[in-house]
Amino acid sequence: MNEEVSKPKYVGAMPEDEPRIGVYVCHCGSNIAGVIPPAEVVDFAGSLPGVVHAAETMYACADSGQRLIKEDIKKHGLNRVVVSACSVRMHEPTFRACVAEAGLNPFLMEMANIREQCTWAHGHDREGALEKAKDLTAAAVAKASFLTPLDMINVPVTKKALVIGGGVAGISAALDLAEQKIPVTLVEKQPTIGGVMAQLNKTFPTMDCSI
């Protein structure tokens, strides 16, 4: 198994290039801009060491927002990107793909969560929210300064599925997989598959039989 997995390339502790960071502060409509003025975060971030360009954007994740980032990477020769917007759980993959399309390694992008973890939680304290948004952006800039390019690791795939539970959902999943020529092991803890559905007498709203 190990031989087939690509190793991470040796990575130096420090990046080899001087950071040229672009910072994008998202309004997210009024989700962020309704609590703090993004322009102030842009002014603040624009002069941070390593930052060569900072801009606000209505929706960073929208086509127009992504296009702006991609164009700026070329126009300003950006080698790091900071997106101050929402949660990494929401859009980290989006912005990684965005910078990759502009030729940047996807791991040279860092996000600051100024929505879920700032404006949405601190609507009662706008001044505090603004200070926090600046700090989170600065911290993302600081981390971005030391980001190094990384390559995704390729792992082999065993072309077989396990479905746990032989109720209606599991049966449906198993059939769909098998019809795509994927072998499936369907595991059921009871002596028969069928789950709760098999116990039912007719089903709504069409009153057809359950088995």
Added chain:
Amino acid sequence: MVDAARQPLIEVKAYTEVEKVEGFVGNFKVTLREKAKYVRADRCNGCAACANACPVEVPNYFEMNLAPRKAAYVPMSQSVPLIYNIDMDACIHCYKCVEACGALEAIDFSMEDKVTEEDIGAIVVATGFGHFDPTPMTEYGYGRFPNVITAMEMERLNNSAGATHGLVIRPSDNNRPQKLAIINCVGSRDKRYNPSCSNFCCMYAIKNALLLKQMNPDMDISIYYIDIRTPSKGYEEFYDRAREAGIKFIQGRPAEITEDPDSHQLFIKSEDITLGRVIEHEYDLVMLNQAAVPQPDQDHMSSVLNVAQSPGGWFMEYHPKLRPIDSPTDGIFFAGACQGPKDIPASVAQGSAAASRASRILHSDTWQIEPTVAVVWSDRCVSGKGQACGICERACPYGAIDYTKGISAEVITAKCHGCGACVGECPHDAITQLHYTDAQVLAQIRTLLAVEPEKKILAFRCQWCSYGGADLAGTSHFEYSANERGLRVMCSARMDADLIYEAYRLGAGAILYSGCHPQDCHYITGQIVGAKRAARLEKMFARLGMSPGRFRTEWISAAEGDKYARVINEMQAALDAIPEDQLKAEIDRLKPEMEKKLTKLNEIPGVEEAMIQVDFIVKDLLNKAVPV
């Protein structure tokens, strides 16, 4: 069911439990226990001769224990696979089944559980739901009054293949009921048991009422409800049909059922909201429409699969809107009610969705995983210099560290999941984690604490749980102190003591050390490594005279937004309670202690260089903080 059994690419393993799931996307190793049936699958033809000969009768779970089965049994005549089982707990070893089976010789008392390992690329979890047991709701008398039955019992009574061949009878006297009540939301939308809505029971009540009405047009049927919820296609029309058919809908949650002990007639006392008064009616039979609850073994499955649970115990999806099918673990997907109550159309749709999510992986020759793995700086590893160590190997939840005394430890990339436990534990700073290097995290800490650090609550959070908890606090608009400054690593195991020391050296007001609950850990035992370290740190800071509340350890799931907000607010209150001069004195006293612990920090590759650059950022922040 039959389609699944017929499909040549599906191997149905019934009466089988999943014991262990190891590995990672594309490369899971799954241990299955096929429980002994004492009937050989390759010989049994499902003829039922063994069951007919068996003299032992026990209640059949499939019939909600309303009908018996034999010790040699299948749960129902249409079982898939149609292979008989001998229930060894009930069997009296009379061997009449062996005799009845005759020349087939399918019955084999020497069979044992079979434990097998399978290599699997992707997993669909479709473990379903359980039924709320209404016994604790003593006001409804289930278990005491024979004519109070559950919805699932009604299903089996009203089913032509069921215990009574479809004849609905009163358990007390076997008479046909003429007046029937169905009570909705039994154990759901009830803060004592389950605050949530069970999703499909309104429709389910209507279905049962309509079926009974069709079979028995004279039957008087009432449904007691809080709200009727019919949001899907064709559902409202179905509700209309029920009203047109003469089924009565009474808005009100019954307070109590009483029984005449002689006739076993039932009396429901309830508010009728539309009439605006309390009503009491007599019924022959009452059906409690019980809540859908997580499977009794859902907690166990959660730890086998290493997937977290939402409040209420359901499996927790990666993202409630954008990735409802994905578990937080790449390659594991949810379908159906194990993720939350769902009706049949939704469960079938989710089964297809999960198959589609899984097939993206299963149709690929290789799959990409994040390179945020650990790497050893071999020139710093003491093992390479001949010293015994192996701390990293012991910290790793995956056995991903190759450690032999005398040789520098090495990370086996394929096995590394990138939790950072080895990085956090290595006492010689000889391991780093890509994308979460010491230089990168220290840069964030110094920046976040550049200005007025004594006012800040620095919150270390793990990617999977407490970061998600902080997200949910925001999504739910639970307000908390804006002095909090969050920092993300993959697991609490990565929260190196050095990082905490550095934050206090810089004068942090308070630090939250947070991660997942132990059973939810994305990295099996990463949280345990983090928790042990946090406990050590807590003791040390107490010894150094730190005020309580300035260092706090909390385990917060991605579903606990309220907890995250509460913890931060409590920390802010604790910080506010410390007089300013006392806090300053504490910080000043702690600083040299922390410096002593950090003398070797600059030796970590990259840190010294990085910190020179970070100082420019810090200076800039301090300049900007000066009021103009």
